[in-house]
Structure formats: structure tokens, C-alpha cells
Amino acid sequence: MSATDVRTFGNLVGGEIVGAVEGATREILNPAPGEVIARVPEGGAADVARAVAAAREARIAFRDTIPAKRQELLLAMADVLDRHAEELAALEIANVGKPNALAAEEMPICSDELRFFAGAARTMQGQATGEYGEGYTSFVRREPLGIVGQIAPWNYPLMMAIWKIAPALAAGNVVVLKPSELTPVSTLRYAELVAEVLPPGVLNVITGDGPGVGQHIVEHPEISLVSLTGSVGTGKNIARSAADTLKRVHLELGGKAPVVVFPDADPKAVAEGLRVASFLNSGQDCTAASRVLVAPEIYDAVLEELVAAASSLVVGDPAEGDQVEMGPVISARQQERVLGFLDRATSSGAEVLTGGAAGRDTGFFVQPTIVAGVGQADEIVQSEVFGPVVTVQRVDDFATNAITLANDVPYGLAASVWTRDVANAMNAIRQLDFGCVWVNDHLPFLSEMPHGGFKESGYGKDLSIYSLEDYTRVKHGMIKLS
Numbered sequence: 001m002s003a004t005d006v007r008t009f010g011n012l013v014g015g016e017i018v019g020a021v022e023g024a025t026r027e028i029l030n031p032a033p034g035e036v037i038a039r040v041p042e043g044g045a046a047d048v049a050r051a052v053a054a055a056r057e058a059r060i061a062f063r064d065t066i067p068a069k070r071q072e073l074l075l076a077m078a079d080v081l082d083r084h085a086e087e088l089a090a091l092e093i094a095n096v097g098k099p100n101a102l103a104a105e106e107m108p109i110c111s112d113e114l115r116f117f118a119g120a121a122r123t124m125q126g127q128a129t130g131e132y133g134e135g136y137t138s139f140v141r142r143e144p145l146g147i148v149g150q151i152a153p154w155n156y157p158l159m160m161a162i163w164k165i166a167p168a169l170a171a172g173n174v175v176v177l178k179p180s181e182l183t184p185v186s187t188l189r190y191a192e193l194v195a196e197v198l199p200p201g202v203l204n205v206i207t208g209d210g211p212g213v214g215q216h217i218v219e220h221p222e223i224s225l226v227s228l229t230g231s232v233g234t235g236k237n238i239a240r241s242a243a244d245t246l247k248r249v250h251l252e253l254g255g256k257a258p259v260v261v262f263p264d265a266d267p268k269a270v271a272e273g274l275r276v277a278s279f280l281n282s283g284q285d286c287t288a289a290s291r292v293l294v295a296p297e298i299y300d301a302v303l304e305e306l307v308a309a310a311s312s313l314v315v316g317d318p319a320e321g322d323q324v325e326m327g328p329v330i331s332a333r334q335q336e337r338v339l340g341f342l343d344r345a346t347s348s349g350a351e352v353l354t355g356g357a358a359g360r361d362t363g364f365f366v367q368p369t370i371v372a373g374v375g376q377a378d379e380i381v382q383s384e385v386f387g388p389v390v391t392v393q394r395v396d397d398f399a400t401n402a403i404t405l406a407n408d409v410p411y412g413l414a415a416s417v418w419t420r421d422v423a424n425a426m427n428a429i430r431q432l433d434f435g436c437v438w439v440n441d442h443l444p445f446l447s448e449m450p451h452g453g454f455k456e457s458g459y460g461k462d463l464s465i466y467s468l469e470d471y472t473r474v475k476h477g478m479i480k481l482s
Ligand code: NAD
Pocket: 151, 152, 153, 154, 155, 156, 160, 178, 179, 180, 181, 208, 209, 210, 211, 213, 214, 215, 218, 228, 229, 230, 231, 232, 233, 234, 235, 237, 238, 251, 252, 253, 254, 255, 285, 286, 287, 384, 386, 413, 451, 452, 453, 457
């Protein structure tokens, strides 16, 4: 892309598209060629203050909208997204290096989520109404929290923004959202588009990095809840800082999903499933299938199929065409980080069976990689790599050890079980300490079902009516009858 193609985007604050208060900008890269594609505002504390002021102006009127009105607004947001799906997908491809098909698939998923929350806006209820004290009637109101701060990651920029914005608005909150400083362009463009349908100040989108903008959102006393999708380290920092103003915290953090392969599983089906679930979005997915734990009886067969599946992936710059199935990772830093994990693993005896290198001189690529010969305590098994890297472990005495090893990481976001036996599946779902457990698949999610982790993968739910609960508070009203 030449310098003349570099686009400029602004923040959305109080219904207006504006630059940063101090006028600073940041260059945004396409990670496939590693070239600048856009310039966006680089904010600071003053931008957070301005966005909160705009949200404050909108807060009471939006709180008092009836659910049917909020439904209409969310449906209008979905229609806007559908009408501009091609443009938004193109921005996602250019900014994240996503393959064309993946970016195109994400757009209708985003509008479905908006439509789900449009309907869900009309379902909110308190649980109790009645006479619980002599001479009194009590009732429970479910109310919005007020101004919510939301901080998004770089891997599915627009989708993660929608996961946050949709339930918050459905519940009647007003929003100050910060996209990732690496991938803000689709969210900024979408904000510009929905400014046409939303009342000013209901949604404010401001860009900048964690210390510059994110931290000020977390510290702002008028923000009632901060919701982060990001890494465990950032989640811990945010939870600590949020304690000073005792604001509520909603954390969707990293994962290290185990894939538990029972002796009766079909090795081909496992490999076909993981060809997608381990390498989609270059493995930069919090639920990516990253640790395969296999029964000894079929270890060799699974390994052989997996290596064949991983090495068959077509890797490249999505601009090369629709045949590209896997693009780069997001940045030079992330590439270095992923390759660093591999260097350290191989120096301590792990064996790379396919991949293991950048594979290209330009752009931030990492080949699809399968690593064997690892131990449960190894860094590459215990820590989220967030790249196209899968470890495979042979689990001796599988019936006794598989679930224990699967649970033996600090994370608890997602897991899968591969078996033809329904009792194996049911027992594993019960015993696995993860917020979602799939059987004979890995990765699909639904607008109706909750997404969120246990342990260091955070707390709070995205999607589903559970996220509406997270974005609301419960109030007791009590009336003396005489
Ligand atoms: P990150 O933690 O580096 O950044 C996430 C966001 O937090 C960014 O917008 C960043 O600017 C902001 N931030 C950083 N420091 C901050 C601070 N001190 N205060 C406030 N904001 C701050 O994460 P990332 O690298 O953008 O995303 C990858 C991570 O996100 C992975 O760990 C991945 O597993 C996780 N993730 C989780 C889910 C989920 O649903 N659980 C979904 C997608 C990604």
C-alpha cells in the first residue's frame, strides 16, 4: 500500500468525529507487509475526560429510554453493519492480516450479536415482587450502571467491540470504549457509521494505548464498571487500579485451551477440527486449541494427522488472494514473542515437528507449528503463546491423568473433549475447570450462550443474558402500605 492510501480516522465523542485533544496521532500498520495503512488519534487523560463528559450528558436520557427504543437502536446498528460489511471486513483484513474468508465470516456474526441484544433488551426483569414484610410491598428493579468503560484487544477488533457495546447499550448504559492501539480502524469506522443512528454521547470511542487512555478510563470516578478483554497481566493491573474507586470489573482474559483426546476418538476428525481451532486468526484466539492431551493408544495417529493438517495450511498475505488460510501475527513484537517461546522450548528438549520459524522475510509471520516432547511444567504448556503453536502430550494412564493435566494451568477459559462415548463426554464436561467445554469440536460460540472464563481467565460473561446481568445493578424498592 502506498503512502497515498493511508487513511485518517477520528474518535467518536458526543456524536462528533474529533481528533485527540492534544492533536497527537499514531500510525497503524498492516502486519502482512508491515506497512502503514492509517493514522488515528493518540489520546490521553484529556480525551478520557472529554468522552466521560459526553457520556454524562447522554446518560439520564438514555437510562430512561424504554427497552423497545433500545431494541430499535441496536437493530439499526446491525443494519448499518450489514450495509457496510464489505468495507468493515476490508479494514479488518488490512489491519489484522486476517484471511479474506475469516473477516467476511465475522461481519454477519457481529450483526447477529447486535440483533440478539436488541431482543434481549426487552427481557430484563427483577426476580421478586410481593409482600415479604408485614404491611410492605417490595420489588426489584434491574437498572443500568451508568457510564461503562470498555477496553478491547487486537485479535477480533470489531467483534470484541460489539461483544462489549451491545449488552451495555441494551441494558441502558452509555459507553466509553477504547479499541486496541494496534487495531482500532474497523471500530473507529463503525463508530463513525453508527453516529448517524445513535443519540450523541451514548457511544464514545477513543483511541490510545493502555497507560495513555486505558488507565485513565479505569481510574475515572464517574465510570461505574470497566470491562476488559485482554491479557491476564492487564486484567490484574486493571483489577488493582479499579479498587481505588471500587468500580465493578468485568474481565475476559487469556486462555490455554486443552484438547482432551480419548482412545476412542477419530484421529482424522481431531486433526480436521484443530486445523481450524488451533490456527484460525493465526492462533491469536483466547480459546485457541493449544494443548493436545492424547491417550497413548492413538498418540502416534493423532500426531501424524495433526502434522499433516498444520503443514497443509496456506500461509500468506491475505492480499495474495482467497487461497490464503492463515495470515501473519499482529506485530513484530508478537512475532518475536511467539518465536521466543519456540526457542526456549527447543533448547529445553522439545521437538518441533512442523513449522517453528517465521517462514517469510517481510511481514510478521510465524508458520503453523506443532511441538511434541514437552512436559506439563514447561513454559510452552503453561503460558498462553497467542500464536499458531500447538503442543501435543502423550498421557499415560489416561483415565487417571488426562483431566488433571487439562486442569493444571492457571487459565480456565475453554476446553474440548474428543470421544464417541457419551459418559466420557459428560464426566469430562463436569470435571473440566473451564468456562466452555466442547465435545467433538472446538471454537464455535453462540450469541445466546455465555462466554467467559474461570481462574486467571477472568470473571464476568460476554454474550447471552448473563452479560446483561453484568451490565446492570439490582435495586430493592420497598413501599409501606399504610
Ligand atoms: P492486552 O492486555 O495487551 O491489551 C488489551 C487492551 O488493554 C488494549 O486495548 C490495551 O491498550 C489495554 N491496556 C493495556 N494496559 C492497560 C492498562 N494498564 N490499563 C488499561 N488498559 C490497558 O491484550 P492484547 O494483546 O490486546 O490481546 C490479547 C489478549 O487478549 C490475549 O491474552 C487473549 O487471550 C485475550 N483475549 C481474551 C478474550 C476472551 O474473551 N477471554 C478474547 C480475545 C482476547
